[in-house]
Amino acid sequence: MTISSFHPTARTLMGPGPSDVNPRILEALSRPTIGHLDPEFVSMMEEVKSMLQYAFQTSNELTLPVSAPGSAGMETCFANLVEPGDKVIVCRNGVFGMRMTENVERCGGEAVTIDDAWGKPVDPDKLRDTLKQHPDAKIVAFVHAETSTGARSDAKTLVEIAHGAGCLTIVDAVTSLGGVELKVDDWNIDAIYSGTQKCLSCVPGLSPVSFSERAIEKIKGRSSKVQSWFLDLNLVMGYWGGGAKRAYHHTAPVNSLYALHEALVLLQEEGLENAWQRHQLNHLALRAGLEAFGMDFVVDEEWRLPQLNSVRIPAGHDDATVRQRLLNEFNLEIGAGLGDLAGKVWRIGLMGYASNRKNVITCLSALEAVGLKADGSAVAAAQAVYDK
Amino acid sequence: MTISSFHPTARTLMGPGPSDVNPRILEALSRPTIGHLDPEFVSMMEEVKSMLQYAFQTSNELTLPVSAPGSAGMETCFANLVEPGDKVIVCRNGVFGMRMTENVERCGGEAVTIDDAWGKPVDPDKLRDTLKQHPDAKIVAFVHAETSTGARSDAKTLVEIAHGAGCLTIVDAVTSLGGVELKVDDWNIDAIYSGTQKCLSCVPGLSPVSFSERAIEKIKGRSSKVQSWFLDLNLVMGYWGGGAKRAYHHTAPVNSLYALHEALVLLQEEGLENAWQRHQLNHLALRAGLEAFGMDFVVDEEWRLPQLNSVRIPAGHDDATVRQRLLNEFNLEIGAGLGDLAGKVWRIGLMGYASNRKNVITCLSALEAVGLKADGSAVAAAQAVYDK
Numbered sequence: 001m002t003i004s005s006f007h008p009t010a011r012t013l014m015g016p017g018p019s020d021v022n023p024r025i026l027e028a029l030s031r032p033t034i035g036h037l038d039p040e041f042v043s044m045m046e047e048v049k050s051m052l053q054y055a056f057q058t059s060n061e062l063t064l065p066v067s068a069p070g071s072a073g074m075e076t077c078f079a080n081l082v083e084p085g086d087k088v089i090v091c092r093n094g095v096f097g098m099r100m101t102e103n104v105e106r107c108g109g110e111a112v113t114i115d116d117a118w119g120k121p122v123d124p125d126k127l128r129d130t131l132k133q134h135p136d137a138k139i140v141a142f143v144h145a146e147t148s149t150g151a152r153s154d155a156k157t158l159v160e161i162a163h164g165a166g167c168l169t170i171v172d173a174v175t176s177l178g179g180v181e182l183k184v185d186d187w188n189i190d191a192i193y194s195g196t197q198k199c200l201s202c203v204p205g206l207s208p209v210s211f212s213e214r215a216i217e218k219i220k221g222r223s224s225k226v227q228s229w230f231l232d233l234n235l236v237m238g239y240w241g242g243g244a245k246r247a248y249h250h251t252a253p254v255n256s257l258y259a260l261h262e263a264l265v266l267l268q269e270e271g272l273e274n275a276w277q278r279h280q281l282n283h284l285a286l287r288a289g290l291e292a293f294g295m296d297f298v299v300d301e302e303w304r305l306p307q308l309n310s311v312r313i314p315a316g317h318d319d320a321t322v323r324q325r326l327l328n329e330f331n332l333e334i335g336a337g338l339g340d341l342a343g344k345v346w347r348i349g350l351m352g353y354a355s356n357r358k359n360v361i362t363c364l365s366a367l368e369a370v371g372l373k374a375d376g377s378a379v380a381a382a383q384a385v386y387d388k
Numbered sequence: 389m390t391i392s393s394f395h396p397t398a399r400t401l402m403g404p405g406p407s408d409v410n411p412r413i414l415e416a417l418s419r420p421t422i423g424h425l426d427p428e429f430v431s432m433m434e435e436v437k438s439m440l441q442y443a444f445q446t447s448n449e450l451t452l453p454v455s456a457p458g459s460a461g462m463e464t465c466f467a468n469l470v471e472p473g474d475k476v477i478v479c480r481n482g483v484f485g486m487r488m489t490e491n492v493e494r495c496g497g498e499a500v501t502i503d504d505a506w507g508k509p510v511d512p513d514k515l516r517d518t519l520k521q522h523p524d525a526k527i528v529a530f531v532h533a534e535t536s537t538g539a540r541s542d543a544k545t546l547v548e549i550a551h552g553a554g555c556l557t558i559v560d561a562v563t564s565l566g567g568v569e570l571k572v573d574d575w576n577i578d579a580i581y582s583g584t585q586k587c588l589s590c591v592p593g594l595s596p597v598s599f600s601e602r603a604i605e606k607i608k609g610r611s612s613k614v615q616s617w618f619l620d621l622n623l624v625m626g627y628w629g630g631g632a633k634r635a636y637h638h639t640a641p642v643n644s645l646y647a648l649h650e651a652l653v654l655l656q657e658e659g660l661e662n663a664w665q666r667h668q669l670n671h672l673a674l675r676a677g678l679e680a681f682g683m684d685f686v687v688d689e690e691w692r693l694p695q696l697n698s699v700r701i702p703a704g705h706d707d708a709t710v711r712q713r714l715l716n717e718f719n720l721e722i723g724a725g726l727g728d729l730a731g732k733v734w735r736i737g738l739m740g741y742a743s744n745r746k747n748v749i750t751c752l753s754a755l756e757a758v759g760l761k762a763d764g765s766a767v768a769a770a771q772a773v774y775d776k
Contacts, residue, residue, distance in 0.1 A: 005412075006432045008428055018642060031394075033591055034721075039715075044396075069638045069640075106616065106617055204421075204424070249459075250457045250459040251457050251583065262394070327427075338636075
């Protein structure tokens with residue numbers, strides 16, 4: 001057995017995430033590891049918390065990155081908030097809503113599901129009706145930005161409806177944080193989780209979460225222990241919330257947190273609203289190019305996520321062949337469809353650092369080169385958006 | 389709010405972990421992020437699995453790094469193997485045995501605990517007796533290398549006793565993997581978890597695990613779903629065990645896995661037995677120095693872990709003051725005691741890359757400089773061990 005060091009080919013990541021990581025973040029990642037109780041590290045953790053509050057637009061004290069990927073952030077919300085027997089309304093319009101149902105059931109909760117077609121936003125009227133039929137529901141859960149389809153849902157309205165029925169809310173913001181408007185406090189979201197590898201352009205492996213006072217009350221008032229020791233916020237708070245007197249809970253992923261810190265410094269330098277606008281501008285340019293190729297978007301204009309463009313594959317082009325050529329000839333990764341959309345759509349991400357003019361033009365040119373309509377009209381259409 | 393980039397002071401990490409990270413690993417960590425389904429990444433995952441099999445000395449097919457720290461590796465073992473109502477014998481001789489009890493209870497199992505004094509190994513006779521009293525026990529769990537005390541237990545014998553009573557075994561090898569003899573197949577261990585930030589000298593954030601066929605049978609034969617979706621091995625196997633046809637489960641922590649890959653390449657270059665011997669040699673040198681200071685070890689010689697040296701703080705020296713001076717004046721981190729040992733012992737780690745002659749001499753010199761017996765005898769004693 002002789003295995004040598006691994007040197008990945010540099011790619012351009014325009015799939016559903018991970019997205020291209022800013023070189024400043026990769027450099028931060030490789031700074032010397034220090035102890036997870038080192039005073040310097042503890043100060044850095046406080047800065048991460050404060051910058052996450054900015055990113056989430058919240059003053060929630062309990063705002064921190066879970067030491068594991070977005071799926072663990074999801075589980076942190078459900079395992080802490082759902083008690084055995086709790087009825088939870090889960091709005092499903094893609095893969096991640098389905099995963100929420102799994103979470104509710106594994107926590108001993110009763111899931112009541114509302115289904116909308118993949119590519120459509122969650123329907124507020126259906127939620128209103130379902131809450132009338134289930135006045136004993138405790139929690140409403142939905143995905144703000146469905147990574148599997150590129151559909152945004154109206155989080156503010158859905159939270160209002162849930163609160164009107166006395167429910168807490170759990171919101172998946174894995175793909176929305178940093179890419180589109182998201183205002184945890186203004187929208188009164190109770191529990192929210194995200195990922196680092198999407199519009200924050202950081203490496204995968206951490207899941208920022210935030211909990212309102214109302215959510216914390218439910219967690220503190222539980223009659224049973226949280227079923228996960230690792231994700232039990234009562235314990236995690238002792239480390240992240242302990243100020244100078246931190247209690248050891250688990251060994252924090254030190255270097256990944258350096259990277260998240262740098263990603264958040266970058267977000268702060270750009271400004272959150274500017275980041276949202278940048279995602280929108282590059283989306284419009286990409287869209288102009290894709291439409292010049294004759295491609296249709298899966299999601300109606302109003303609900304399209306600028307950072308995840310799901311388009312139908314034009315007739316005469318084979319999904320796997322095109323994606324493989326893009327990867328092999330251009331080191332360009334775009335995403336495949338999931339579930340019923342597999343083989344029928346591409347998911348082209350413009351997330352965080354990857355959301356830039358060069359990537360938009362590169363992607364359109366590469367699509368031309370592998371056989372999409374090759375008359376230069378796509379690139380020209382995109383350029384026109386920038387030059388407007 | 390203006391927060392700038394974080395630049396940690398470089399430390400020498402001689403606590404209970406994280407340990408010093410080899411610069412080659414930090415460099416690997418910062419290589420360009422690629423997709424978690426990229427063919428190049430998938431090939432790298434296969435190499436990680438195979439090198440982990442070497443590190444664990446096992447041919448277990450189900451050998452992989454969990455995408456979260458050691459505590460999540462622990463939870464992976466318990467959540468998958470313990471079904472509601474299962475009786476689990478937990479041998480406790482430190483912090484991590486106590487954490488195991490929490491895990492059993494949160495999985496709905498019934499924990500029967502055996503206590504040994506902190507600093508002592510787990511007593512095989514007590515296990516034998518307890519199993520006689522509890523013939524319906526399903527699982528025996530213990531810690532191979534207690535990070536809280538520096539005590540090794542006789543894993544081989546404990547597993548034999550457990551198997552004699554028809555029990556499966558869960559073994560904590562967070563601090564032992566790569567530092568002392570550990571042979572999963574020879575010792576017939578059924579489920580084992582470790583961490584990356586100890587004797588593998590990698591960054592914290594991943595937890596290598598391995599499961600025998602017997603363990604997999606129990607997992608596949610469960611009558612209830614694993615309560616954690618994120619840690620459910622039935623699902624994780626679809627990604628890590630899927631060969632070329634991998635099913636997406638969660639987004640792997642891509643860059644951390646580059647780092648683990650490099651750490652395992654380094655282990656392979658050195659050779660596992662050589663790594664064990666290096667840990668032992670540096671331990672003997674450090675021990676000679678510490679004894680020259682008049683310090684006593686907490687653990688009896690036979691059961692001492694070379695990678696974690698717990699010594700009683702000599703009279704007249706204040707725990708916090710000494711550790712703070714070491715950190716501030718020498719950028720040297722050593723560990724404090726936990727639980728009953730807090731304030732009474734120091735835990736001096738010599739783990740992985742940190743287990744080297746320079747660190748041994750640096751640590752002894754620094755201890756002299758902050759007020760331990762300053763006659764040069766400690767350094768001389770350590771040097772004599774190397775020069776033998």
